[in-house]
Structure formats: C-alpha cells, structure tokens
Amino acid sequence: MNDMKAIQFSRYGGPDVLTVNRVPSPTARAGEVAVEVHVASVNPIDWKLRSGLLQKVVPIELPMTSGRDGAGVICAVGDGVSTSRIGQRVCFIASRGVGTWAERIVLPGALAVPIPDSLSMIDAAALPLGGLSAWAALVSSAPVGPGRKVLVHAGAGGVGSMAIQLAHHRGAYVATTCSAANIDFVKSLGADQPIAYDEDDFSRTLSGFDIVFDTLGGEVHRKSYAVLRKGGTMVCLVAAPFENQAETYGVTVKIAQVLPDPEALARLVGLAAADNVKPIVGKRLAFDEFAEAHRLSEYGHGRGKIVLTIR
Numbered sequence: 001m002n003d004m005k006a007i008q009f010s011r012y013g014g015p016d017v018l019t020v021n022r023v024p025s026p027t028a029r030a031g032e033v034a035v036e037v038h039v040a041s042v043n044p045i046d047w048k049l050r051s052g053l054l055q056k057v058v059p060i061e062l063p064m065t066s067g068r069d070g071a072g073v074i075c076a077v078g079d080g081v082s083t084s085r086i087g088q089r090v091c092f093i094a095s096r097g098v099g100t101w102a103e104r105i106v107l108p109g110a111l112a113v114p115i116p117d118s119l120s121m122i123d124a125a126a127l128p129l130g131g132l133s134a135w136a137a138l139v140s141s142a143p144v145g146p147g148r149k150v151l152v153h154a155g156a157g158g159v160g161s162m163a164i165q166l167a168h169h170r171g172a173y174v175a176t177t178c179s180a181a182n183i184d185f186v187k188s189l190g191a192d193q194p195i196a197y198d199e200d201d202f203s204r205t206l207s208g209f210d211i212v213f214d215t216l217g218g219e220v221h222r223k224s225y226a227v228l229r230k231g232g233t234m235v236c237l238v239a240a241p242f243e244n245q246a247e248t249y250g251v252t253v254k255i256a257q258v259l260p261d262p263e264a265l266a267r268l269v270g271l272a273a274a275d276n277v278k279p280i281v282g283k284r285l286a287f288d289e290f291a292e293a294h295r296l297s298e299y300g301h302g303r304g305k306i307v308l309t310i311r
C-alpha cells in the first residue's frame, strides 16, 4: 500500500474544512511500529485545533490529520522491534503531530499498548486520551484513595466518565456535576453525589472536599475553591482559562500533564479488561461521518466518548 486515506484540514475553520485526502502511507523506522487504525476516538482537542482556537498556543503544520488516539493492529515493524508484534491488537495516544484519523500511522513501539482479546477494538479506542487524562489528574497529580472526597466536574463526558470510575474503584467518595438528564448515568458509573448543574449550584451544596478535578475552567473553576478544605487540591485540565487563587484559599492548584504514558495506559487496559472500569462509548460514527464527529464534540454535551470507525 503506497498511499492511504486520511481525514485532514488544510486551513482553520468549521467542520466543513475537513476532507478525505490521499496521502503517502508512512513506513516504520527503527524502534517504530506501523499500525492499521481500526477505530479512532474523538476528543475536544480535535475541533479546537481545527477551528484555530489554539493556534497561538499549539503550533501545527497544515495540512494536519485529525485525531490523537485510537486502536488497531500492528502491520509492520521497524528495526529493533520484534516481528512477533505483527498482528498484535494495540491502543495508543499517537505522538504529537501524528493524526490518528488515517488508515495507517507509525508510532514508537513502546507507545502501542497491547489489548487483550476480551477488550473490543471500540472500547480500546475509547480509552487512551480520556482515560489517561483522568489518570494524570487522579492517580499521578492528586492521588485519590479510600476516605478521600473528590468532586469531578463534567462527569458525563469523555474524561469525567473515566474519572468517576477510577475514583470510585480506588475507594474515594465521588461527587460530580452533570446536567439533570445525566444524573442516573453518572450514578451508574459509581458517583455517590451527583449534582445537576442546570438545577443546583454545586458550590453551595458541597464543602470540605480533598480534591476537585476541574475539566471546565472559567466560572466553574472560580466557584470550585469554596468546595475544597484548607490544604486540599484543585487539579485541572487545560480547558477554559482560569485565575489561580490557591493562596487566597490555602489550597494547591495543579495542572495535570496528559502524556502518552504507556505504563499507565497498560494499567487502564488491565482495569478495563477486568471490568473495574468501562470505557463509555456514547456514539459510534462511520468513517464518512467525520465532520459530524467534530460537530458533536464541539457541541460539548456527549455522554462518554464518540468514536469513529476508520476501517
């Protein structure tokens, strides 16, 4: 195969700037594997990059292939990688600049994490970026455990749905915000105290929390300080900008560093295979529905993850 299909954008704009292009099929170099992508996931970073929202902070080269994570099968290996890996089912976060909405990608062999037969390709594709964002926040930056009280914002979303399950699995008491329509859904994930943001003000209901996981920024971030006990931790993803008020409230503010981290991804895969966490696929779209995938993600009210079938 010398060329392949990739979903790309050549200029910033709405979902209509996305096109299917034929591009050269990449070859695995030393230490790399080539992967036939079967399913990719849809993440807010995809539409944020395409729209130009991040052009001052995240420089990219155009045309750019959309997508950051997914799952597939290793089809070739470069020097130094065992040929026994050919045919292995894997999931991954690709290296920066490598879009996963393509029939084939290459990545360092270490970043391609094996998936057991018990985990479907779709569930495996839904796991990496959302799961590792939750992991970076609630395992690496502000570890949750038994007896800890944690508030997870946007618990119905791609990151939040994994964060609730991880925190619950690790024995924490979990409060979460979501719309009233998603209350039963977040309870089914293990939330002890769901709060409907369209009916109640979480900052008046909750207090004395050890950790707030802020996936939203802005006004939600500002109001979240009141929920923390003194000495508590606010751990944030880079979403909307916020003002750091750690000193005023006597708390710590951390930014979770979301990295490909194959060891953490392998542990997440293990948790999913053992049914301790479940990747939530709220929507599965066909390859030619790529623009709709961006639209739905940008709308921002999905349940769990959106995934896109690549082959």
Ligand SMILES: NC(=O)c1ccc[n+]([C@@H]2O[C@H](COP(=O)([O-])OP(=O)(O)OC[C@H]3O[C@@H](n4cnc5c(N)ncnc54)[C@H](OP(=O)(O)O)[C@@H]3O)[C@@H](O)[C@H]2O)c1
Pocket (backbone or CB within 6 Å): 043, 044, 045, 129, 130, 133, 153, 154, 155, 156, 157, 158, 159, 160, 177, 178, 179, 180, 182, 197, 215, 216, 220, 237, 238, 239, 240, 258, 297, 300, 301, 302, 303, 304, 305
């Ligand atoms: N490296 C990083 O820093 C990094 C990594 C991953 C994600 N992120 C960022 O983190 C954010 C979340 O990512 P995601 O993948 O979870 O997005 P997502 O799946 O699109 O999240 C959508 C969810 O947000 C909820 N929501 C919207 N407004 C809300 C509010 N005011 N209060 C509570 N929930 C609200 C919605 O719930 P309802 O439908 O119930 O309204 C929906 O379920 C994005 O901004 C993303 O860019 C950053």
